[in-house]
Amino acid sequence: MSKVIETKGIKKVYTSKGMETFAVNGIDMDIEEGEFVGIMGPSGSGKTTLLNLISTIDQPTEGVITFKGIDLATMKGKKLAQFRRENIGFLFQDFNLLNNLSVMDNIALPLVLAGTRVSVVKDKINELTAFFGLTDHLQKYPYQLSGGQKQRVAATRALITKPSMILADEPTGALDSKSATELLESLGKTNKKFGSTIVIVTHDGFTASYCDRIIFIQDGQVLTELKKEGSRKDFYQKVIEQLARMGGENHECC
Ligand SMILES: Nc1ncnc2c1ncn2[C@@H]1O[C@H](COP(=O)(O)OP(=O)(O)OP(=O)(O)O)[C@@H](O)[C@H]1O
Numbered sequence: 560m561s562k563v564i565e566t567k568g569i570k571k572v573y574t575s576k577g578m579e580t581f582a583v584n585g586i587d588m589d590i591e592e593g594e595f596v597g598i599m600g601p602s603g604s605g606k607t608t609l610l611n612l613i614s615t616i617d618q619p620t621e622g623v624i625t626f627k628g629i630d631l632a633t634m635k636g637k638k639l640a641q642f643r644r645e646n647i648g649f650l651f652q653d654f655n656l657l658n659n660l661s662v663m664d665n666i667a668l669p670l671v672l673a674g675t676r677v678s679v680v681k682d683k684i685n686e687l688t689a690f691f692g693l694t695d696h697l698q699k700y701p702y703q704l705s706g707g708q709k710q711r712v713a714a715t716r717a718l719i720t721k722p723s724m725i726l727a728d729e730p731t732g733a734l735d736s737k738s739a740t741e742l743l744e745s746l747g748k749t750n751k752k753f754g755s756t757i758v759i760v761t762h763d764g765f766t767a768s769y770c771d772r773i774i775f776i777q778d779g780q781v782l783t784e785l786k787k788e789g790s791r792k793d794f795y796q797k798v799i800e801q802l803a804r805m806g807g808e809n810h811e812c813c
Pocket residue numbers: 573574575580581582600601602603604605606607608609
């Protein structure tokens with residue numbers, strides 16, 4: 560496997576009213592191609608900041624982040640925006656769908672922005688929407704969908720350009736357990752079938768149990784990590800035990 564992301568000594572310091580907050584405080588971390596990785600840790604431990612640094616939304620105060628060997632700090636402006644469009648798919652807790660566009664148009668948007676031919680757009684949409692169980696909803700608008708369906712539309716949109724990496728911040732945070740399960744199973748299948756690299760920030764042990772590896776962070780630093788070896792249920796138990804050691808949150812089991 561090759562590395563998609565490598566961080567070396569990254570720090571992110573926020574300064575406000577003379578006070579410094581080390582949101583990320585020296586993280587060395589690798590993410591391999593095709594991995595399904597979770598980032599967990601207590602509230603305020605730096606999870607979202609770390610995800611924003613990896614996604615190039617934010618820049619580290621110190622340290623280096625490479626994407627497939629390229630130092631992200633060397634990319635600026637239009638080049639950075641293009642890099643992000645081509646390589647990263649985003650998934651957010653609140654879906655971020657455009658309410659005045661149909662499901663079809665929401666999903667097509669990244670391809671349209673990239674100037675893809677209409678016939679190619681249609682083929683890609685048909686393939687992925689079938690995969691995410693959305694074929695019957697293409698003409699609907701976001702307000703006509705359940706939360707789970709909205710998040711599957713958002714996931715389809717994130718994957719439509721076949722990005723190198725999907726980054727998701729609390730993607731199941733607004734979903735009931737059935738919808739969360741459907742989304743996680745679809746993401747898991749996507750990870751296996753297309754080899755998509757997926758990185759999820761989550762508080763939730765159930766969501767984390769779908770990952771292959773969890774990186775636990777505390778006070779802006781990597782505390783430990785866990786790799787899935789047995790079943791998902793065994794992994795869930797291990798994740799919950801680790802969260803308990805860290806004084807973290809829980810979720811009713813699988
Ligand atoms: N723009 C900012 N300015 C100042 N401080 C910030 C900023 N963004 C985050 N922080 C601080 O950095 C620390 C890490 O925040 P971050 O949002 O990354 O944590 P988190 O682990 O994602 O938390 P949560 O689980 O509650 O979302 C916190 O102490 C937070 O208050």
